[in-house]
Every structure is written in structure tokens, then in C-alpha cells.
Amino acid sequence: MKALNLVLIAAILLAACKKEARVAPEPKPFATATAAVAAMDKDTIPDKSGLKLKLYQDSTISDETFIIFNHVSSPDYVFNEDAPYLNGFGHVNIANISRDGTDLAISSLPYSTGMSIGLDIHTKSSGSFFLRISGLYKMPADKQIWLKDNLQKDSIDLRLGNYGFKVDEADINSFGKKRFVLIIK
Secondary structure, eight states: OHHHHHHHHHHHHHHHHGGGGSOOOOOOGGGHHHHHHHHHHTTTSOTTEEEEEEEESSSSSEEEEEEEEOTTSOSSOOBTTBEEOOOOSOSEEEEEEOTTSOEEEEEEEOOOTTEEEEEEEEESSOEEEEEEEEEEESOOTTOOEEEEETTTTEEEETTSOOEEEEEOTTOGGGSEEEEEEEEEO
């Protein structure tokens, strides 16, 4: 199953790389301000740059989510632009959350200074887990990638190290969509 997911992710990434020549989608009326900010900031993070974020417990228990920046993308889920997250049978699950609340395995979105990207994290049991950047692609060195932990009231620049945390299945605040946010600045 994991091999099939990797093949699907690779196919989506290949398709994303071939999207340069496409015409930008018609902006939504409420997204005009976001599009203007993204247009101003488009040179600070090059199109097709991105990062992979890994949730893991040990060397055999892990999952990843991928974020690609593109100034003509929508921050909402768009079919054939983003890859929705499909829960598998793994021990850990991580997805990034689109502006409209869709869990994504791979998202393509415009960059804006100080933007935040929600994370949805689930595990099959309580225990100690870690988050780390597992890949950077053409990300400018001056961009900080902060992980904010809303439960612990803590944050860390993930470029400087991994983040260890505990999940308690009895405490719904220790996992899910509300605990973690990525802030790119």
C-alpha cells in the first residue's frame, strides 16, 4: 500500500512540475486579497519550491506530507492540483490542511509572508513522536519554517532541529487538526 502511495505521489509531483504553462485559474472574489499578497511575495519563494514534513516514531513508523509553492495555485483544495490525504493502515498519519479544511498529502499553494498551514496528526496509540523537515526543494535559506504547538504553547524553527512531543489517545487535544501549525516567514 505504501508503495502505491509513493507511486501516486511521484505521478502528482511530475504533473505539478509540468503545470508551468497552464493558465492561472480565475480568482475567487474572496481570494482577491490573497492573490494580491501572493503576487507581491512570489519572488521570495520560487515556484516549485517546497518542503516535506515527516511524522515519525522510529525508523520504521513514519508518514510524510509535502507542500509545494506556486504563485498561481489556490490555497483551497483543487482537483488535479493537490492530492487529498487517504488514510492508510499506518501507525502514524500526517496531512497538511487546505484553507477550505481538506486534508492533503500534497498541496500546491501560493506563498505569503508569515503564512500558516495547519497540520492534521493522528497515531494508532499513545507515545512519543517527532516532527522534522525531511526534504527542502529550492527553499530560500532566509525563510524560517516554524512549527507551533498549540497544546504545549511552544514553537521551534524546524530548520534548526526536530520537534519531539507526546500523544495521549485519551486527550483529544494531543492530536488532530488543532495542535500543530506551520508558519513560513
